[in-house]
Amino acid sequence: MGMITSDFGEIANFAAYAFAPAILVTPLGALSIIISAVLAHIILREKLHIFGILGCVLCVVGSTTIVFHSPQEREIQSVLEVWDLATEPAFLFYAALVITAVFVLIIHFIPQYGQTHIMVYIGVCSLVGSLSVMSVKALGIALKLTLSGMNQLIYPQSWAFTIVVITCVITQMNYLNKFAMSGLHGSIIGEVDLWQI
Numbered sequence: 001m002g003m004i005t006s007d008f009g010e011i012a013n014f015a016a017y018a019f020a021p022a023i024l025v026t027p028l029g030a031l032s033i034i035i036s037a038v039l040a041h042i043i044l045r046e047k048l049h050i051f052g053i054l055g056c057v058l059c060v061v062g063s064t065t066i067v068f069h070s071p072q073e074r075e076i077q078s079v080l081e082v083w084d085l086a087t088e089p090a091f092l093f094y095a096a097l098v099i100t101a102v103f104v105l106i107i108h109f110i111p112q113y114g115q116t117h118i119m120v121y122i123g124v125c126s127l128v129g130s131l132s133v134m135s136v137k138a139l140g141i142a143l144k145l146t147l148s149g150m151n152q153l154i155y156p157q158s159w160a161f162t163i164v165v166i167t168c169v170i171t172q173m174n175y176l177n178k179f180a181m182s183g184l185h186g187s188i189i190g191e192v193d194l195w196q197i
Contacts, residue, residue: 018140021073027063082138083157121179132168
């Protein structure tokens with residue numbers, strides 16, 4: 001039952017990227033961690049320590065601040081518009097920095113510190129997740145426009161975004177699983193999911 005509701009939530013999250021700005025969807029998705037913590041405290045009788053409570057409060061304050069102060073998103077009429085934004089020099093520079101940082105973490109830091117430090121896995125999942133947000137947004141827009149009668153699947157850019165999404169998801173799942181198998185405390189795996197978005 002838990003897996004089914006989790007899968008349904010991820011599908012709804014993907015659909016939200018097609019209809020709402022990513023700057024709203026991402027922080028609101030982070031609130032699921034707070035709901036999980038509260039339900040674990042109530043149903044499973046798990047103790048929520050002061051740092052857990054502080055983390056929940058900071059998450060709510062941060063999400064609320066972002067949602068209230070987010071800029072208006074312009075209406076995108078084609079996946080080609082997203083492609084133009086993704087190929088601007090500033091974003092390409094950012095993507096190159098992220099990919100370089102991910103490879104440094106994977107090649108140098110995970111073999112050395114992966115068994116004792118959660119941050120190397122969080123780093124890989126977070127950095128890759130930052131690239132997947134735009135691709136998920138583009139893919140969601142392409143599917144929404146295609147279903148409304150403006151076929152976006154004829155553009156190779158739609159398929160390029162699809163490949164990026166698949167690559168990012170596989171990378172995140174791989175390193176989240178490696179973290180789960182690393183022997184670090186299992187109760188923090190749920191919290192790692194927060195940075196996987």
